[in-house]
Amino acid sequence: MTRNALLKSFAGEVRRARSDLGLSQEELADRANLHRNYVGMIERLERAPTILAMDGIARALKLKLSELIARAEERLR
Numbered sequence: 001m002t003r004n005a006l007l008k009s010f011a012g013e014v015r016r017a018r019s020d021l022g023l024s025q026e027e028l029a030d031r032a033n034l035h036r037n038y039v040g041m042i043e044r045l046e047r048a049p050t051i052l053a054m055d056g057i058a059r060a061l062k063l064k065l066s067e068l069i070a071r072a073e074e075r076l077r
Contacts, residue, residue, distance in 0.1 A: 004045075010054075010072040011043050017061045017068070031060035 018028050025043065029036040033056055041047040042057075049057070058068040 005076060006072065007045055007048055009075040010049070010069070011045055013068060013072040013075060014039075014057055014061070015043050017063065017071075021061065023060075028057065028060050032056035 014028075018025070023031070025039045026036040029039040032039070032053070034053055038047065038053070039057070042049050042053070054068070055065045058065040061068065063071075
């Protein structure tokens with residue numbers, strides 16, 4: 001698994017989970033205490049999220065970080 005593949009999978013899972021909850025990028029960013037541009041950059045693969053940002057995003061999506069990562073890993077299979 002390459003770093004880019006994992007980032008792409010994580011970004012895709014964030015986008016899917018956000019969409020499933022009916023959240024905009026801005027709403028997700030507010031819930032995760034992140035700047036809205038940062039969330040967009042993560043989804044567009046322009047930035048690699050920090051572990052703290054990943055945790056904030058997971059919590060905002062009502063998931064544990066381990067669940068969000070597991071879903072991203074599953075997308076790679």
